[in-house]
């Protein structure tokens with residue numbers, strides 16, 4: 001047996017779900033509820049964005065699953081970004097352990113980054129570091145009002161480091 005975090009039974013459930021969302025004509029009004037019911041996974045939900053639902057695997061990792069077709073693209077982009085970003089900046093990206101079409105197993109980060117002037121400065125600095133690599137870090141800062149997108153950002157106390165948990169909407173120029 002191979003040593004994987006996400007068991008094969010759940011991989012096949014997700015595989016069927018992804019096939020289903022690829023087939024459907026339009027997303028349901030309550031896409032989160034539809035995904036929860038459709039997936040029926042035995043894990044606790046820790047969050048849900050506009051494109052992906054996130055479950056706690058209970059072993060220090062979370063599972064993200066696409067709830068709409070665009071979520072499949074986000075998973076693909078996130079894994080691409082994780083592979084392409086060099087050190088030291090990669091240390092600010094939550095580690096991706098396993099992935100497949102429309103899903104990702106990622107390290108869990110629970111601690112929010114406090115909204116302080118100092119942290120805001122650090123978030124803007126991080127945004128600039130990505131920019132130097134020709135990457136538009138869209139999920140870190142809301143381009144309309146220049147506010148950090150706090151729900152996509154966490155804090156790793158052990159290394160005093162800002163961690164990005166949603167980089168599925170980063171754009172490479």
Ligand SMILES: Nc1ncnc2c1ncn2[C@@H]1O[C@H](COP(=O)(O)OP(=O)(O)O)[C@@H](O)[C@H]1O
Nearest residue numbers: 047048049050051052054107108109151165166
């Ligand atoms: N690595 C993680 N650790 C802890 N919580 C997470 C992690 N990744 C996502 N979440 C939670 O799930 C929510 C949705 O995940 P996200 O990747 O932002 O989805 P979307 O692409 O739909 O915005 C996040 O706002 C956060 O609350």
Ligand SMILES: [Mg+2]
Nearest residue numbers: 049050152166
């Ligand atoms: Mg998000």
